[in-house]
Amino acid sequence: MAHGQTPIIIWFRRDLRLSDHPALTAAAESGRPVIPVFVCDDLVGRLGSAPKWRLELGLGALAEGLARLDSRLILRSGDALAQLQNIVAETGATSVYWSRSYDLASIERDTEIKAALTEQGVTAKSFAGHLLFEPWTVATKAGQPFRVYTPMWRAVQGRDVPAPAAKVTRLQSPDTWPATEDLNAWQMGRAMNRGAAVVRPFVQPGEQAARDHLDEFLDRVSKYSSQRDRLDQDGTSNLSEYLSLGELGPRTVWHRVHQAALMGVSGTEAFLRQLVWREFAYHLMYHTPHLLSDNWKPEWDSFPWNTDPEHPDVIAWTQARTGIPVVDAGLRQMYVTGRMHNRARMIVASYLTKHLMTHWKIGMQWFEECLIDWDPACNAMGWQWVAGSGPDAAPFFRIFNPQTQAEKFDPDGAYLRRWIAEGHRKSSATARSYFKAVPRSWNLHEDADYPAPVVALAEGRSRALGAYESRKTH
Template sequence: MKDEHTPIIMWFRRDLRLSDHPALTAAAESGRPVVPVFLHDDLVEQLGAAPKWRLGLGLEAFSRSLDGLGSRLILRRGDALAQLQALIQETGAGAVYWSRSYDPASIARDKKIKSVLTEQGVMAKSFAGHLLFEPWTVATKTGQPFRVYTPMWRAVQGRDVPAPDASVTGLLAPAKWPSTEELHKWQLGRAMNRGASIVRPYVHPGEQAAHEHLNVFLDRVALYSKHRDRMDMDGTSNLSEYLSLGEIGPRTVWHRVQQAALMGVSGTDAFLRQLVWREFAYHLMYHTPQLVTGNWKPEWDSFPWNTDPNHPEVVAWTQARTGVPVVDAGLRQMYVTGRMHNRTRMIVASYLTKHLMAHWKIGMQWFDDCLIDWDPACNAMGWQWVAGSGPDAAPFFRIFNPQTQAEKFDPDGTYLKRWIAEGEKSPSDTAISYFEAVPKSWGLRPDADYPAPIVALAEGRTRALSAYESRKSH
């Protein structure tokens, strides 16, 4: 290995923060110069329009945070291994640190990089930080990975979660900084087109904003279990985009919520269960990587889903013109804000995979492109859970009824009015924004008639159940 006084390259990925960051803490405490780096490699290039744009905003915010420490973020584009090798050559670095990723493509990339750099005498060290529990540390009593959520929750809810690291307040600079590319030239928001200006007011990137969101949520966490499914209320944590990009660490969230519980705040377990649901998604993706590429249950490979994304019914769904108000409202919320309420996500997904009989992959890939809080594990598991092909899944025949769901979780129609303009004498600004965000080529206008349902709810349900029964009989 190279001299222990040589610089450390701190390779940032989905961990754009200064606190609760084991890799960065280790680099800072080493006493060695630290070169913060972000690499725009093939995996970044493959991101969908909204998550790539949101990443760009996160990088801007994080770069300012590093500037505040007297450091800087070095940007390079190209093959990750080649760029790291070039930076090692330029800086004389003796080590590369990074936070672990758990999706199959990142694991393959990181294993190769660690192997090559180690052979070349450079320390390549990965750290925890994106999850509460490393996937290989959680197992059933027989040593197997969990396949059902509730037993996993019971297994981990009493486990010790290490306290988050304090925020890094200083980084030793290298004798000479390597060259950097300019973020704006990467054009990470190019594919957003005119939608970027519509979504932008709803996005508050960066670590400071993440902590502010957490503070606001903690003031109402006692109402979480009561309000989290209400589409007309702001009852969720709104932390998903920050956890996705690592602008806040999961250990920080866990301990802040636990502190609230110790102070007598009720209902905190309901939220911690959802935080561990995220862990479950990563647990499954790590142990069964087919989760992100195909049916988790292989017996669903023969199910007669429609796989044509250009089918008229699917196009109507993607354009939020299904004629089912709550489905359209959810999709329109996503186009205007980059997010969608979790209850609505389930309704929207159920409608596509069951009433329309479209493959869950179509929906997953559409969300991959449109969500600013996109997460590889949570998105894949969420779609497969609703579709019936995934782990811990609701049975396929459990079909969400959009109408009754709307009546239960949006009883006064507030959510629908917020996002549906057609037929309203004075539509809301948020409802109008949908028409300003979507492509002009769709030819949509707020003063047009609202469409009739493309598939009657009873008809769609009958069609789905018929296909399910036919599959069972074979």
């Protein structure tokens, strides 16, 4: 086999698409055979129940898309380097391409793999694609990483974003395909148990579904500014799971929305700011990796948060039975659909970290277990931002009042009725689904009484502020 015709391995990770995919485009344009590969390694194995199940659905959709190009997705499990080396040996591939990741664990893995493959004469190349801007290309005038969002937004909003590459429509196949494992045999959704059947109707996996959602959002983006915080309205983009798994590229989203902006459509800048908010999360994760595991502001290490995940208050929060309807509604939405409205996420997180004085890491890890749109950077930054330990100009003393939040963003109670069954003579199907989604061991039934508040709102707020003031004086 001539070197020019040796295969290129495309190692798919969180980039499950065929368009706006620089690594795949480069491989396709080379004219060489392309072998798409996904490796279920230790980092994949660590995923929580819901994101791992959603990844399985995404892989199935990607495999179908590749099959339509007369290609296929090769599945392997185990150590990523070992599996890539195995496929190199089996196929004679001389190049391995992949899209970059930005968390420390992935960077360390990828650096080791690149060095090992290079040493054995295999070209190992990483490409952009998961972000609008590579984190090291964005800096303050002093050349430092940004620590506050608004200055970063100002710095990048006028920058050119590369146009997304067109969808790959042809891939050269190798003379022989390497062996593949069976996706169903991996049972990636096993830990979802009975919850999978409840969540599944709310999930449309794959690149085409992602593009359909983007089209639908663009039809109503003009209302984004006024409706995105409304719990009772479909005002958000609903694109988070697609961006998280890379079923939709951020450059595609940016250019489609920016095009609408040039046509004078309102609401577009507000959404583009949120897209750059995602970039800010990755910027922080890359430059300050402890964002994922420790207080971003180390002065919060001495704060007296509860760190016991089995504390009765935490159990009540986990089971969505805090007695605070909007908090419970947000959590129940997550259990039934796999997602939670962004405004509800802030209310739910504030209640746990402020009113219940519980460490943000407990909430962050629970979201990692339950959200199908889980994203390492966005999840960690969101929790730290709300808790006060993260990059926020209005820290701990900003405490969301769940009652006033509900009155403002769910004025007619539609969101609460959609997700809370107890106390209603004729509850909604979505509210009843909560009892079908949660573990049987919780022993919860819709005919049970709705619980009294775990802590009165005024009492919880006073306790949190007292702890904050005490911390400042020590």
